Amino acid sequence: MDFNDSKNIFLQIRDWLADQIMQDKILPGDRIPSVRELAVDMEVNRNTVMRSYSLMEDDGIIENKRGIGFFVAADAKHNLLELRKKEFFETELPAILHQVEVLKLTSDDLNALLTLIQSNDHENQ
Known part of the structure; x- marks a missing residue:
């Protein structure tokens, strides 16, 4: 490693x-x-x-x-999922939201990203 x-x-x-x-x-x-x-x-x-x-x-x-x-x-696995969600919301998401604000991303920009994520989810199922 x-x-x-x-x-x-x-x-x-x-x-x-x-x-x-x-x-x-x-x-x-x-x-x-x-x-x-x-x-x-x-x-x-x-x-x-x-x-x-x-x-x-x-x-x-x-x-x-x-x-x-x-x-x-x-x-x-359940405990890890809960811990990782908590860590994400406390440490990573604030930085992401800050970047959204700094880059002046719009809801259209974010909707395009969510659509891409959803299409990837459907492909992996």
């Missing part, structure tokens, strides 16, 4: 694991790599991975079964 400087590494690891869950590459009940395994694979400190796992555990995304390892929680 290539890390970028715009976000803390432990958050990037959390986002990567979250993406794996959201894309059904890791399913509820699946065991995820141990802290040590993932730290070696990603070439980061174990404490960095543990910080990611702790955050995900606090958010109800993974569960720690003592002596066995970490597993994807049954309702992980």
